[in-house]
Amino acid sequence: MSDIKEKNKSFEEISLLYEIHEALNEHTDMKRSLYRVLTILAESLDLIRGAITLLDPVTREIHIEVAHGIPERTTKNVKYKMGEGITGRVIQTGKAMVVPSISREPLFLDRTDSRKVSVAGDYSFICVPVMREKKVVGALSADTPLEGEDALQKGEKILSVVATMIARHVINLEALHMEKEFLKEENLRLKGELENKYSFSNIIGNSNKMREVFQMISQVSRSNATVLIRGESGTGKELIANSIHYNSLRNSHPFVKINCAALPENLIESELFGHEKGAFTGAATQKKGKFEMANKGTIFLDEIGTMQPGVQVKLLRVLQEREFERVGGYKTIKSDVRIIAATNSNLEEMVEEKTFRDDLYFRLNVFPIYLPSLRMRRTDVMLLADFFLEKYAREHFKKIQRFSTPAIDMMMQYHWPGNVRELENCIERAVLLCNEGAIHSYHLPPSLQTGKASSTLAPMTLEAAVHNLEKEMIIDALKNTRGNIKKAAELLGTTVRKFSYKSSRYGINYKDYRG
Secondary structure, three states: OHHHHHHHHHHHHHHHHHHHHHHHOOOOOHHHHHHHHHHHHHHHHOOOEEEEEEEOOOOOEEEEEEEEOOOHHHHOOOEEEOOOHHHHHHHHHOOOEEEOOHHHOOOOOOOOOOOOHHHHOOEEEEEEEEEEOOEEEEEEEEEEEOOOHHHHHHHHHHHHHHHHHHHHHHHHHHHHHHHHHHHHHHHHHHHHHHHHHOOHHHOOOOOHHHHHHHHHHHHHHOOOOOEEEEOOOOOOHHHHHHHHHHOOOOOOOOEEEEEHHHOOHHHHHHHHHEEOOOOOOOOOOOEEOHHHHOOOOEEEEEOHHHOOHHHHHHHHHHHHHOEEOOEOOOOOEEOOOEEEEEEOOOHHHHHHOOOOOHHHHHHHOOEEEEOOOHHHOHHHHHHHHHHHHHHHHHHOOOOOOEEOHHHHHHHHHOOOOOHHHHHHHHHHHHHHHOOOOEEOHHHOOHHHHHOOOOOOOOOOOHHHHHHHHHHHHHHHHHHHOOOOHHHHHHHHOOOHHHHHHHHHHOOOOHHHHOO
8 A cells, every 4th residue: 555655646746747847848938937836836735835036146135036825016025135034044055944833943034924823823934945057046935834844855855856947947037137137227328328419418509590499499398399390401300309309208208200201101191000900901910100109208200291181180180189090990099199290391381282281280380490501500510510520530440630721611611402411421421532631622522612612712724723732732731740841741742842842832831830
């Protein structure tokens, strides 16, 4: 009879371990698998409570990762130090501990306050280390009814085997926690960088018109008002939208951008409001729209003037009621979104021509910000040029420090129809072409050389153009050598005599460049 009982016990233990093995490989969610393991142990071994604790490798604190029979709200804030209590002692020493009676064990802390001995009776407690490659990473513990020594030894043995089985999953959870903490810190760091990058104080410009823009950004950022950014193409409307969002109270929530001009008419509604599965051909799955994705944050609608009348009606409803339906859907979705729109179109003319709804225009035009064109803020041209020169010289590993005087004159006299975007492209091209310490007029694109003529631009005759280039190179050499004729001559690969002769011919005094 005793042999049969022993065989039955062995069979039960094998079945238990097999069931635990299946549970550990049943789900990709590791935490869910470990919950299932504790449930199986509780049902098979009559455990009252069970817990898996993890050791944080950085803080060296011990926390409860999963528990059975203890409310999650209780375990969330429970922490142990190394060597503290039974669990802390097991993780510190790497040796299992069995407590026959928790009421008689002074090391037992009951941090979860879930063992009311006087009410529910006394318990035994078993705690075994979870080890991976001889390193303690956590512990598996359980409360059992008061039983004899044999039952406790059996429980310790089974828990030790289970602890070995779950070690890999605990290691993965530990790695997952570290990854989450890293991502959390990285997210905070990137948000901080964005806030700093798009601070309106970092937008380049000191002209009167740009100061007015800065003041308006400062006034509207902390509100929830709808903003309409007006200005020619290339003036930096998206940069202003970024600045408003990242300096607003919504900066910790999504900032979703959509270019209305880049989307076909039949797709823009789906992009903005989403669609249900089967709403149209190709809609194989349900899709969230930009307004749904931007909930609690900001949505930036660029080129709003290109929006079709049918979509304008739905956008007006979102602005008025803060609700919409997905394409092909009937469920009304609420959305708390701040809208920033931008356009280079004349919306007033479009309203008169009935191509843009007047009610939508008035809803969008709550707080208009007008961005001046670059030709209206000429004092900012060289500020921007110097910024782009430093940026692209660093990016392309060039040691270019300045612009030559003719190059400056040429940029100041050009009308910049493409505004800041054209200036940026122009400087990047010049940096790529330049292999010297300064950007010269011949590094600038031909379009700039068709601008208004100046005394520093090359005349039409070849001889005069050569003389003009020689003069520019002599001046640059003297600037680079602080008026040292010998070094300037060496820089240009000529003799001091020839250099002095040419300088005298062009009326250049080397003393003007000293100091």
